[in-house]
Amino acid sequence: MDTHTVVNQPPPRVDVDEYGTNAALVEGVERYDAAWAHHHLHLTGQRVGTASFIADAATANRREPTLRTHDRYGHRIDEVEYDDSYHRIISAAIGDGAHTSAWADPRPGANVARAAAFMLYAQVEPGHACPVSMTHSVVPVLQAHPGVGAPWLDRVFSRTYDGHLRPGKPGAVFGMAMTEKQGGSDVRANMTSARPIGDGRYVLDGHKWFCSAPMSDAFLVLAQAPGGLSCFLVPRLLEDGERNGIRIMRLKDKLGNRANASSEVEYDGAVGTLVGEEGRGVRTIIEMVARTRLDCTYGSTAGMRQATAEAAWHARHRSAFGRLLVDQPAMQGVLADLQLETEAATAVSLRLARAHDADADAGEIAFRRLATAVTKYWVCKRGPGHAYEALECLGGNGYTEDFPLAMRYREQPVLAVWEGSGNVIALDVLRALSREPETWEAFDAELALASGVDARFDAHLGDVRRLVAEVRADAAPGHQARGLVSALAVALQASLLLRTAPPPVADAFVASRLGDRRFGGALYGALPDGVDVRAIVERI
Incomplete structure (x- = not known):
């Protein structure tokens, strides 16, 4: 008996065009004025779908970064060493413009194309996306303060990556450091001090509890100046090529995000330049x-x-049991529900990307202010449960590290925690509704574009409007924050899908996620009768 003949196991999922096979992504790129990027995105999709790239992703998450505080002679070096696989991945992402292409070449759809490239890389290896994201996100701060930022802009726009610390590199990667041990999200409790030494420069002393991507070339850092909490640009190398006083104390032993180093750092006479005004960090x-x-x-x-x-x-x-799993109704229901969540997240992500383009008018800017917070809260919180359900579809294989969904299950929670966990984001939504009424007007106008299309959506929209009115009239509405944000998020997704998605997708989303008979609750696979499950699964 040949016990080593393998049957009834899927072949490796490699050499796939991850862009071309993602119908929702391709349609969204087309819809939001980025069709000019199709060819480039197909090439990116083919690259991240290769066996070699997928192998690098697995290796980067298994051979985790290590900290070397000193060299063999005792000199302080504060270096984090990554496996070469990580450097190949981030080099490819930066080479494809997944970091700052929308800033370097602004035009209609630029942020949509950049979002698609970013998502294609993050789909296969998520850890490198942290420094890529921070480098993208620092640009508006650098542009708003050209006296400090101008010398860095060409370097962050560069598509050349060099993982070594050396002066004169053509490209640069940025990080940021805000939170401290005693404060966390309450950054105004920060204790790191900044002492002015002239010419806009300050000496920083203190600590940061979380500093992701400590091998970045420079950081935006919050510290207490004489005039209050302020923002500083702190490079790793000083102008004379010497290392700045940034000490990496240890790397965080994280649940996921293993390919990316997150650290605790101390500033021991680190030199930084004030960005903006003192007290307005x-x-x-x-x-x-x-x-x-x-x-x-x-x-x-x-x-x-x-x-x-x-x-x-x-x-x-x-x-x-005699049939492919995909042909069995119970599995079809789970796959279709997973795809509905993915379609909704893709639709709202690309809509928001378009709202961040350089041609955004005042209405778009107001819309994105509220919609970004609402969507960050909801989509990121839906990620972990979604990853678990998909993992279960693979049975025992899914629970092993030989397949990527174990990594993905560990990865998804960090995106809900980073840049403001649930309560922080929900309270930010309340703040926008209270202090920036134009944001709700723009958001409501976006929702209303789907009015009259589906009675179930119209009923939900009415409920949302009443809830917003109640919250805005409440002197202490914090207890309603999460419920409100959830209702807003699902309303926005439903409005977009009703206007843009194929009818089977839009109908199934509304039927399963709106109204009093929400099927399945927080679980997937309990879709109501009448849903065209097969049509949805065919889009995966």
């Missing part, structure tokens, strides 16, 4: 935070796409 850095929040949404969406695609691949190649 949060206002200065907030645009960077807003952009990284949006990238968290892209990252969660990319993870949903990977999870759904891997689950469907398994189901199309695995038989049980």
Whole structure:
């Protein structure tokens, strides 16, 4: 008996055009004025779908970064060493413009094309996306303060990546450091001090509890100056080529995001340059935070796409009880529901990307202010449960590290935590509704574009409007924050799908996620009768 003949196992999912096979992504890129990027995105999709790129992704997450505080002679070097696979991945992403292409070449659809490239890379290897995102997100801060930022702009626009610390590199990667041990999200409790030494320069002393991507070439850092909490640009190398006083104390032992180093750092006489005015550090850095929040949404969406695609691949190649899994109604229901979540996340991600283009008018800017926070909260929170359900589709294989969904299951929670966890984001939504009424007007106008298309949506929209009115009239509405944000998020997704998605997708989303008979609750696969499950699964 030949016990080593392998049957009824799917072939490796490699050499796939991850862009061309993602119908929702291709349609969204076309819809939001980025059709000019189709060819480039197909090449990117083919690159990230190769066996070699997928192998690098697995290796980068297994051979984790290591910290070397000193060289063999005892000199302090504070270096994090990555496996070469990580450097190949981030080099490819930067080479394809997944970091700053929308800033370097602004035009209609530029942020849509950049979002698609970012998601294609993050779909296969998510850890490198952290420094890529921060480099993208620092640009508006650098542009707003050219006296400090101008010397860095050409370097962050560069598509050349060099992972070594050396002066004169053509390209640069940025990070940021805000939170401290005693404060966390309450950054105004920061204790790191900044002492002015002239010419806009300050000496920083203190610590940061989280500094992701500590091998970045420069960071935006919050510290207490004489005039209050302020923002500083702190490079790793000083102008004379000497290392700045940034000490990496240890790397965080994280649940996921293993390919990316996150660290605790201390500043021991680190030299930084003031960005903006003293006492206005949060206002200065907030645009960077807003952009990284949006990238968290892209990252969660990319993870949903990977999870759904891997689950469907398994189901199309695995038989049980005499039939392929994909032909069995129970599995069809799960796959269709996973795809609905992915389609909705993709639709709202690309809509928001378009709202961030350079041609955005006042209405678009107001819309994106509220919609980015709402969407970051909802899509990122839906990610972990989605990854788990997809993992279960693979059975025991899904639970092993030989398949990518174990990594994905660990990865998804970080995107809900980073750049403002649930309560922080929900309270930000309340703040926008209270202080920036134009944001709700723009958001409501977007929702209303689907009015009259589906009675179930119209009823939900009415409920949302009443809830917003109640919250805005409540002097202490914090207890309603999460419920409100969830209702807003689903309303926005439903409005977009009703206007842009194929009828089977839009109808199934509305039927399963709106109204009093929400099927399945937080679980997937309990779709109502009448849903065209097969049509949805065919889009995976």
